[in-house]
Each structure stands twice: as C-alpha cells, then as structure tokens.
Amino acid sequence: MKIVTPVALLHLCLCATAAVSGSVSTETALTAAQGDVAILPCYTVGNVTPNVTSWIKNGQEVIRGDISSPIPLGRQHLTVLYDGSLNIRAVVPGDAGTYLCSSTLPGNNIFHARVLLEVTNGPENMSLSIGPATALSNGTLIVYQGSAVSFNCSGSSYPSQQLTWAFRGAESSNQSLASASRPWLDFRIEDVQPSAQGVYSCKANNTVSFQTANKSTELLVYYAPDRHPECMWAPAQDPSHVLFNCTWFGAYPAPTLRWGEDQGDQAAGWKGHVYKSEVTESLSVLLNRSMLADGQTLRCMAQHLTLTAGKEKSCSFNLKYPFPNGDPMASALEASSITLTCTEDVSIPPANTIWRKGLQQEDIVPGSKYVLTEEGPVLKLTIHNISKDDEGVYFCRSENPLAVRELEVYLTVKKSSAYTGAIIGVFIAALIVGLAAIVAKTVYSSRHRICLGDGFGHMEEDRGDVLSLVESDDEQIFQDTVPRLPPIANGVTTTLVQIHRIPSSDHEDTETADPNPQQQDDTVRIEESADLVTF
Numbered sequence: 001m002k003i004v005t006p007v008a009l010l011h012l013c014l015c016a017t018a019a020v021s022g023s024v025s026t027e028t029a030l031t032a033a034q035g036d037v038a039i040l041p042c043y044t045v046g047n048v049t050p051n052v053t054s055w056i057k058n059g060q061e062v063i064r065g066d067i068s069s070p071i072p073l074g075r076q077h078l079t080v081l082y083d084g085s086l087n088i089r090a091v092v093p094g095d096a097g098t099y100l101c102s103s104t105l106p107g108n109n110i111f112h113a114r115v116l117l118e119v120t121n122g123p124e125n126m127s128l129s130i131g132p133a134t135a136l137s138n139g140t141l142i143v144y145q146g147s148a149v150s151f152n153c154s155g156s157s158y159p160s161q162q163l164t165w166a167f168r169g170a171e172s173s174n175q176s177l178a179s180a181s182r183p184w185l186d187f188r189i190e191d192v193q194p195s196a197q198g199v200y201s202c203k204a205n206n207t208v209s210f211q212t213a214n215k216s217t218e219l220l221v222y223y224a225p226d227r228h229p230e231c232m233w234a235p236a237q238d239p240s241h242v243l244f245n246c247t248w249f250g251a252y253p254a255p256t257l258r259w260g261e262d263q264g265d266q267a268a269g270w271k272g273h274v275y276k277s278e279v280t281e282s283l284s285v286l287l288n289r290s291m292l293a294d295g296q297t298l299r300c301m302a303q304h305l306t307l308t309a310g311k312e313k314s315c316s317f318n319l320k321y322p323f324p325n326g327d328p329m330a331s332a333l334e335a336s337s338i339t340l341t342c343t344e345d346v347s348i349p350p351a352n353t354i355w356r357k358g359l360q361q362e363d364i365v366p367g368s369k370y371v372l373t374e375e376g377p378v379l380k381l382t383i384h385n386i387s388k389d390d391e392g393v394y395f396c397r398s399e400n401p402l403a404v405r406e407l408e409v410y411l412t413v414k415k416s417s418a419y420t421g422a423i424i425g426v427f428i429a430a431l432i433v434g435l436a437a438i439v440a441k442t443v444y445s446s447r448h449r450i451c452l453g454d455g456f457g458h459m460e461e462d463r464g465d466v467l468s469l470v471e472s473d474d475e476q477i478f479q480d481t482v483p484r485l486p487p488i489a490n491g492v493t494t495t496l497v498q499i500h501r502i503p504s505s506d507h508e509d510t511e512t513a514d515p516n517p518q519q520q521d522d523t524v525r526i527e528e529s530a531d532l533v534t535f
C-alpha cells in the first residue's frame with residue numbers, strides 16, 4: 001500500500017540523537033517506503049526557528065530555505081519546512097542517501113545535522129509459477145493426480161523480504177507451507193493428491209517497511225479411476241428394446257461418456273455411429289431391434305482430461321443372437337416322466353428363455369404336470385405322468401432385444417411296454433434257465449475236467465458280455481470282467497448271475513431316461529449246494 005497523501009506515514013526505524021564529532025551535532029537514520037512523504041529533521045535540539053537552512057546531498061546543495069521568504073508546500077518534490085526540516089513529497093529510490101543540513105540560528109550560530117535516508121521498495125512484481133500445469137481461462141491451474149508439481153514464488157523488495165507460501169484447501173483452512181527471507185521461494189510436491197487441491201498464496205513482507213503483497217492461484221487436481229467403465233444392460237418393457245447403461249464413477253471432473261458402435265479399425269479412431277454423448281458419470285441409451293444386429297459391438301467410451309488420446313477407457317457388448325440348444329427329439333413311455341432340456345448361453349444381452357407347447361405355442365403353466373427348473377443357462381421342462389396327449393412339438397423360445405430364436409423338440413410317447421417286456425423277459429429267462437440246467441448238468445458230470453473260469457473267460461470275449469456274480473448272502477456285486485469265484489459258504493449259497501449286454505454305441509446317446517425293456521438285465525438264479533459244485 002503506497003501512501004501519497006500529505007499526511008505522512010513515516011517509517012522511523014532508528015532515530016538516534018547524539019553528539020557527533022566535528023561540526024555535525026546530530027545524526028539521524030530514516031527509512032521511507034517508496035512514495036511515502038519523508039521529513040528529514042535538522043535542528044531538533046532547541047526550540048528557536050532557524051533563519052536559513054541549507055540541505056546538501058552528496059556535496060551539493062539541493063535546497064535552501066529562508067525564513068523571510070518561505071516556500072509553501074506544493075507540487076515540488078523538495079520543500080524546506082518552517083523549522084528547517086526537509087520535506088520529500090513522494091520518496092523515490094533516488095532520494096536515498098546522506099543529507100547534511102546547516103541551519104543558521106538567530107545570533108548567527110550555525111547548526112549542522114546529518115540524516116541518512118534509506119528508501120525501501122516493494123514487495124512488488126510478485127510472481128507465482130506452478131507447473132507443469134494447464135491454465136484455464138480464468139487463471140485456475142490444473143494438474144493431474146500423481147504428477148510432480150513445482151511451486152515458485154518471487155518478488156522484489158528492498159532491502160529484503162520474507163516470503164511465505166500458504167495453502168487453503170478443503171481439509172486445511174490455512175496452512176503455512178514454507179517461509180524464508182529470500183528473493184524467491186520454491187517447493188515441490190512429488191505425488192500430487194486430490195487433497196492438494198485448493199488456493200495457494202504467496203505473501204511477501206518487506207523486512208524493513210513491513211509492507212506486504214500477496215498473490216494466489218487456485219489449483220485443481222484432476223483424477224480418474226484406473227478401472228474401465230462398467231457396461232450394463234436392463235430389459236425395457238418392450239422386449240425388442242434394451243436399455244444400455246454405462247457408469248464410470250470416481251473421476252474428477254465428470255467424464256464424457258459416449259455410447260456408440262465399433263466400426264472398422266479401432267486404432268484409427270471411432271468411425272462408428274455414436275448414439276449418445278454426455279458429460280456424466282452414468283449414461284444410458286435405449287435402443288430398439290432395428291438398431292441392433294448380430295455381431296455388432298456396442299461400446300461405451302469414457303473420455304477424460306487425464307486420459308491421453310487413444311488411451312480412453314471403455315467397455316463393450318458384442319451382441320449375439322439367442323441360440324437355444326438341445327436335443328430336437330425325445331421319447332417317453334406313457335405314465336412316466338420326461339425332462340426336456342434347453343441351453344441358452346450364447347445370447348448377448350441375455351435372452352428371456354421359456355418353454356412353450358404345441359404348434360400354437362401355448363404357454364406352459366407350471367404345476368404338478370409341468371415343472372420348470374433353471375440351472376444357470378439350462379432351462380428344463382419336466383413333464384410328469386406322460387400320456388399320448390403329451391406327444392407333439394415343444395418350443396424352447398429364446399428372445400433377446402435382437403431377435404427371437406426357437407428350439408423345436410418333438411416328443412414321442414410310446415405305449416407302456418412293460419407287458420411286452422415281461423413276456424420277452426420270461427421267455428429269455430426260461431431259455432437261460434434251460435441252458436443253465438444243461439450247463440450245470442454237464443459241469444457236474446464232468447467236474448474233474450472242466451475249468452469254469454476258462455469257460456467264462458471265453459464266453460465274455462466272444463459275446464462282449466459282462467458277468468457279475470452276485471452272492472445273495474450280502475448282495476455284493478463283482479463287476480470284474482474276469483469273474484471271481486464265490487467263497488464256499490456254509491450250507492447252501494445262491495449265486496446270482498447278471499448278464500448285461502453292453503449297449504451298442506448308437507443307443508448310448510439317447511436322451512430318454514426310461515429303461516428300454518430290451519436292455520433290461522436278464523437275471524438267472526442258479527440254485528446250488530456247497531457239496532454239489534466244488535471249485
């Protein structure tokens with residue numbers, strides 16, 4: 001603050017009055033800030049008014065004042081006041097120096113005095129440099145989280161200044177960062193964090209005049225999360241529409257999100273259609289079937305000042321038609337149950353998959369007859385108490401916003417063949433019992449010659465059958481291809497011989513869960529006594 005009014009603000013640092021050797025009676029040291037009014041005293045030891053006072057600077061008289069012709073205070077730089085003091089209207093640095101005054105007192109006594117005038121200057125030309133940083137149009141500076149930022153403050157003061165850096169942020173109302181008596185003061189933040197956002201001010205305080213000046217700058221710390229945006233979808237009321245939602249939280253300031261479609265070479269920039277672009281943390285776009293296609297990639301791109309061009313973060317959906325998958329044929333026996341299986345794990349966005357019945361595609365109402373179960377991507381329809389009416393076509397209908405796709409499953413219902421099975425079973429059983437009787441008889445009659453194991457071995461090789469010997473005592477099943485002989489137990493043992501025909505490979509992948517009567521085990525019971533067969 002510079003004071004130019006005649007009401008002087010005079011800085012008197014040291015005012016020593018002492019007898020000085022020679023003709024000089026007093027010596028005074030004065031400091032004045034530039035622009036101030038300075039009054040240099042001459043005869044101060046008495047109360048008489050000098051007739052003539054002459055002021056000499058650097059050996060040359062600069063002004064002389066005569067009481068008989070006083071010069072009123074005016075526009076002029078130097079004036080000798082009534083009491084002989086030298087008035088300097090607005091001090092300039094050139095006024096600094098050593099002044100000598102000679103006052104002629106009444107009675108022709110000459111009085112000498114010396115005045116040392118120091119002119120302080122500043123602080124002025126304060127400048128702040130903060131960097132590397134980007135300046136906004138209003139002067140606010142921007143740095144990015146994690147960067148190293150240097151702060152430098154400088155100012156000019158004469159003879160010297162105290163510089164102080166202070167910070168005011170969201171978490172600290174006013175914090176002194178550094179202070180030194182120097183022409184410039186610098187410090188550095190190696191890893192700038194959002195908490196360093198605030199106003200940085202530098203104050204310069206003239207060590208002599210205590211004049212101060214300050215300068216401040218607002219600093220913003222921008223940041224963005226490392227992760228990519230999150231792409232989500234939500235079904236709309238109309239199944240042919242879909243709401244894609246993209247969120248990217250935690251960036252400052254808010255990013256620009258953009259929903260668009262990938263096309264061509266990504267490295268060469270985004271050439272595809274842009275559906276929506278906004279400065280927001282969450283952007284959603286409602287698209288309908290006519291805007292979507294199989295294989296299309298919908299991308300949400302996040303743009304932020306902290307991300308360099310080409311390093312934008314994004315997330316995307318690679319759209320896929322639904323593809324319900326399963327066996328198109330199924331067969332079941334009357335009165336049994338069957339489970340039809342449909343897998344939908346392709347569709348993006350996920351499809352709504354349901355089972356429907358008949359050519360009219362009637363809805364299936366779950367209940368005791370129809371049970372619907374969902375295991376991840378697998379949708380199962382179990383039909384209980386199958387009747388001939390259940391025969392026909394079933395649809396596994398999968399719909400996503402792109403399209404509807406159906407899997408057609410034809411269910412064949414077979415008449416309960418338990419009766420036929422029983423007849424065949426009885427016939428085969430009779431045949432085997434007869435055969436077994438013959439074998440047993442032969443074995444018994446030639447028990448000293450026949451090796452039973454060998455015979456069984458050949459039988460297995462020739463027919464590809466697996467023999468299981470089941471001992472009825474403990475129902476233990478031996479499934480070894482080379483049969484083990486049952487241990488001799490006390491009294492009568494019953495040996496169960498189960499012959500499983502290994503099913504041919506084209507029967508194996510049949511989805512039907514019900515057992516085929518032809519594949520049912522043929523069981524032969526051979527009654528034998530311990531003493532009858534000796535192994």
Ligand SMILES: *[C@@H]1O[C@H](CO)[C@@H](O)[C@H](O)[C@H]1NC(C)=O
Nearest residue numbers: 050051067104105106107108
């Ligand atoms: C000094 O001033 C006084 C009156 O103020 C006067 O009487 C005296 O003669 C003056 N002396 C000289 C040398 O002019």
Ligand SMILES: *[C@@H]1O[C@H](CO)[C@@H](O)[C@H](O)[C@H]1NC(C)=O
Nearest residue numbers: 121122124125126155156157
């Ligand atoms: C302050 O700046 C002004 C103008 O830029 C210049 O003329 C002056 O010399 C500077 N003062 C100091 C002490 O550097």
Ligand SMILES: *[C@@H]1O[C@H](CO)[C@@H](O)[C@H](O)[C@H]1NC(C)=O
Nearest residue numbers: 136137138139140141218220
């Ligand atoms: C400067 O502009 C930025 C961004 O527009 C704003 O956040 C900040 O408050 C402004 N600063 C000042 C001092 O006006």
Ligand SMILES: *[C@@H]1O[C@H](CO)[C@@H](O)[C@H](O)[C@H]1NC(C)=O
Nearest residue numbers: 127129152153154184185186
């Ligand atoms: C700070 O600024 C001053 C004046 O501009 C300059 O002389 C000094 O070298 C700077 N200090 C640093 C560390 O940059």
Ligand SMILES: *[C@@H]1O[C@H](CO)[C@@H](O)[C@H](O)[C@H]1NC(C)=O
Nearest residue numbers: 166168172173174175176203
């Ligand atoms: C804040 O700054 C003012 C002036 O710079 C000072 O008087 C005050 O003590 C400071 N407060 C704190 C809490 O540092």
Ligand SMILES: *[C@@H]1O[C@H](CO)[C@@H](O)[C@H](O)[C@H]1NC(C)=O
Nearest residue numbers: 162203205206207210211212
């Ligand atoms: C300038 O420094 C002096 C001495 O340290 C101190 O008393 C004064 O309060 C300071 N002025 C300001 C505005 O800080």
Ligand SMILES: *[C@@H]1O[C@H](CO)[C@@H](O)[C@H](O)[C@H]1NC(C)=O
Nearest residue numbers: 201203204212213214215216
């Ligand atoms: C900074 O300077 C302005 C004038 O430029 C003044 O109003 C303010 O009080 C000063 N602040 C401090 C802390 O010295």
Ligand SMILES: *[C@@H]1O[C@H](CO)[C@@H](O)[C@H](O)[C@H]1NC(C)=O
Nearest residue numbers: 234243245246247282283284
């Ligand atoms: C998008 O997701 C965000 C975050 O989950 C949520 O706040 C917003 O409501 C969603 N927008 C729409 C239109 O669903």
Ligand SMILES: *[C@@H]1O[C@H](CO)[C@@H](O)[C@H](O)[C@H]1NC(C)=O
Nearest residue numbers: 240241286287288289290291
């Ligand atoms: C799909 O959206 C476009 C653009 O909003 C519109 O022109 C078109 O009619 C819509 N189609 C359907 C089937 O809703």
Ligand SMILES: *[C@@H]1O[C@H](CO)[C@@H](O)[C@H](O)[C@H]1NC(C)=O
Nearest residue numbers: 335368384385386387388389
């Ligand atoms: C099975 O269905 C028949 C008619 O198709 C019905 O008479 C019978 O009660 C059903 N049985 C069960 C256990 O639901």
